[in-house]
Amino acid sequence: MEILNLKSKIEDLNRLRQIITVLFEAGFGFIIDRLRLRYLVPLRLRLSQRFKRLKAPAKPEIKPPQVRLRESFEKLGPSFMKLGQILSLRPDLIGFEYAKELEKLQSRAATFSFEQVEKIIQKEFGRPIGELFKSFEKKAFAAASLAQVHRAVLKDGTQAAVKVQRPNIEETIKKDIHILFFLAFLLEKYIPESKPLRPTQVVKEFAAWTMRELDFKVEATNTERFRYNLKDEPDIKIPKVYWDLTSQKVLTMEFVDGVKLDEEERLAKMKLSRELLASNAVKVLLKQFLIDGFFHADPHPGNFFVLKNNIICLHDFGMVGYVSPEMRSEMVSYFMSFINQDMENSLKHLLDVAEVREGSDVEGFKQEVSSILSAWFYSPAKESIATSFFKAISASVKYNIVFPSNLVLLGKAMLATEAMAKRFYPKFDFNEQFAAFVGMVYRSAFDPRAAAKDFQDNMFDYLAFLKKLPEHTLKLLEKFEKGDIGVKINIEEFIEVKEEIDRQNDVRILAGLTAITLLTSALVMNIEEARIFGISLGRIGLLIGFVLIIWLFNLVRKNK
Structure with a gap:
């Protein structure tokens, strides 16, 4: 057992050295120095960097830091790609420029071999692919950081999409999580200005999110929950789960042949009401946010399909958010106060859901949020309600005030929802539909x-x-x-x-x-x-x- 532990520690050290080396090569040596980890950088790289400085006195042109960080995450593999994807949902922590750049990680992932797919499926179900499916396409039609998706036909002739987890990804991610906790500890110890960002808490949330995503039964349950919540919405389609062909590492669902919202050429050939589609998409997401309390945390265009007769299909429910009934009530009250231009109550309801700690600058936060709200209340060129809300909660970090991560995800999802609707139908008035929906929810609360x-x-x-x-x-x-x-x-x-x-x-x-x-x-x-x-x-x-x-x-x- 001791030999196995020693081997694991050596592997962790080698992986840590690899991570530090990649970050050093990307130009983040100043952070490595503050973490006191420069000794892990190979000597040849340290000498090479010094030689370059002596040889080139003029400051060389380098890529922006957010680009270099994204490229580093791509080099470091699936764990860091998933970390980047989650961080892209938290511009309140890393800033909008970094979040925007890390969003590019969403669609960048290589596929793995069909032989590995066969081995994983046989191990999960104890039977070969030929006995489970009538046919199974060898080439994946989609790939992400944790899995890839193949098209297949069930024994009864039903078209299906089969999501297969990357081989050994769980072990790799667990090791990387240990290293990330170590780095987070060093950040808080040696870089005090990072404490308001709560690096350890961020890693905890990343670990919780990712380990849930690695269990495809959880995603299958999420899918069924969305099917139940949206069963009375005739314009919304949620794929069916085939539970007998679903396990922790394999998810088999109904194949839906639709057009993604970002496929403009294909959409142009369909007879659609873009205004109606935009309205339906926003309506169903607002229902998730403010009524169901269970929402799609990553509503980018790639996760929405358009079907005939103006029907929208949602899929990929690995990342979801939760809003408690109490928080939903506070949010509806906040948005009603916001719409009614009630500054005092807007601030009150916003702070009611925040974590105010010792050292929090509440007055400073109130002043900044007041200026954000005033720009919406009194300016003729109004921003969207979603943008103003997200700016308000994103301003909290520098005042040592923390909002629940699910609320931040909700704010980011609202922004993505509006952007998606406007991309599909540029004249769409998000503020008008949002205000009408919030008013409806508010009035329904007083229904006898x-x-x-x-x-x-x-x-x-x-x-x-x-x-x-x-x-x-x-x-x-x-x-x-x-x-x-x-x-x-x-x-x-x-x-x-x-x-x-x-x-x-x-x-x-x-x-x-x-x-x-x-x-x-x-x-x-x-x-x-x-x-x-x-x-x-x-x-x-x-x-x-x-x-x-x-x-x-x-x-x-x-x-x-």
């Missing part, structure tokens, strides 16, 4: 039916709370009797205490009556026959319940 459903969904929680209330009250009284809780009250305050107890009793009775009324009404609403003068008893009960809530609210407010 939504309130009744929410109450019904949480009914057992409320009942559990009511059941436990007497027990907790008795325990509290016992502590009072034992003297575990000391209370000192002046004799003159007894009358006030009695009045307060009487008031609380009234509030408890009214609260209990309100809860019972709403609970009973929610149950009665499921009985269609329960009506008076043609009006549902459940609706009458809900109305009474809302009246009691208002009464209860006024009683509490009056006696504060």
